[in-house]
Amino acid sequence: MLLDAHSHLDLYADALDSALEEIRQHCILTVSNSLGLESYQRNLEIAQVCDWVLPIFGVHPWFAPEYVDRLDDLTKAIEQSPMLGEIGLDHHFVEDASQYAAQREVFEFFLSAAKEQGKVINLHTKGAEREILDLLDQYGIRGAIVHWYSGPLDVFREWVARGAYFTIGVEVLYSEHIRTIAREVPAEQLLTETDNPGGPKGWIGGPGMPRLIVDVVKGVADARKTTAEAIMQTVQANFARLVRDDPRLVEACARFPGGLNGE
Numbered sequence: 001m002l003l004d005a006h007s008h009l010d011l012y013a014d015a016l017d018s019a020l021e022e023i024r025q026h027c028i029l030t031v032s033n034s035l036g037l038e039s040y041q042r043n044l045e046i047a048q049v050c051d052w053v054l055p056i057f058g059v060h061p062w063f064a065p066e067y068v069d070r071l072d073d074l075t076k077a078i079e080q081s082p083m084l085g086e087i088g089l090d091h092h093f094v095e096d097a098s099q100y101a102a103q104r105e106v107f108e109f110f111l112s113a114a115k116e117q118g119k120v121i122n123l124h125t126k127g128a129e130r131e132i133l134d135l136l137d138q139y140g141i142r143g144a145i146v147h148w149y150s151g152p153l154d155v156f157r158e159w160v161a162r163g164a165y166f167t168i169g170v171e172v173l174y175s176e177h178i179r180t181i182a183r184e185v186p187a188e189q190l191l192t193e194t195d196n197p198g199g200p201k202g203w204i205g206g207p208g209m210p211r212l213i214v215d216v217v218k219g220v221a222d223a224r225k226t227t228a229e230a231i232m233q234t235v236q237a238n239f240a241r242l243v244r245d246d247p248r249l250v251e252a253c254a255r256f257p258g259g260l261n262g263e
């Protein structure tokens with residue numbers, strides 16, 4: 001079994017059927033993150049036709065301004081979702097600093113729910129790595145998956161010390177900085193992702209398809225001087241452990257074909 005712990009299946013449009021076919025064919029357990037409410041509805045529908053999909057709810061920082069004045073509308077979806085994502089802050093791709101207050105308000109709304117409901121979060125941290133780390137400390141949140149970390153190494157090491165999980169993606173095939181991160185993540189905190197379909201575009205020249213995770217696993221194995229098989233096993237065991245610690249995730253993952261082994 002392969003793990004794609006950060007993807008966006010709702011964004012596939014016409015290519016969805018072939019994407020789901022690849023997911024079944026390669027046995028890719030896929031955490032499908034949401035950008036907002038409609039995106040979550042779409043992910044829930046997709047999960048109904050594919051047992052390999054774990055749909056989760058979040059408001060991506062790029063869309064925070066759309067939700068900041070109606071946070072109560074998010075409550076039901078937050079309660080329903082067994083993990084929260086994609087949430088976070090973005091001070092890198094979003095250059096318009098007037099949006100940062102809205103990003104922070106929406107993000108803190110999710111953090112207080114995550115704290116109260118004891119939920120794992122799937123995080124976008126671009127350009128705000130230090131600020132998010134401080135917020136997690138403030139809210140006392142431990143269950144965090146950091147998606148595509150590409151920030152400074154000193155902050156990365158602080159994240160590591162707090163026990164966060166890291167999803168390494170396609171950039172491991174192209175960037176020495178990401179290879180360093182892939183090498184330094186302690187084995188028990190390592191996960192894999194694609195950020196499909198949009199995330200890999202800048203690296204592979206078009207939308208990513210699910211089997212890209214096979215190349216990611218090879219890239220991580222290469223960076224860590226081990227085998228793809230060893231990485232697959234490590235990642236599966238890590239995800240199984242993360243799920244095992246949360247009864248809602250256990251329930252949500254019970255339908256995965258073959259279950260979640262690896263402990």
Ligand SMILES: [Zn+2]
Pocket residue numbers: 006007008033086195199
């Ligand atoms: Zn994403």
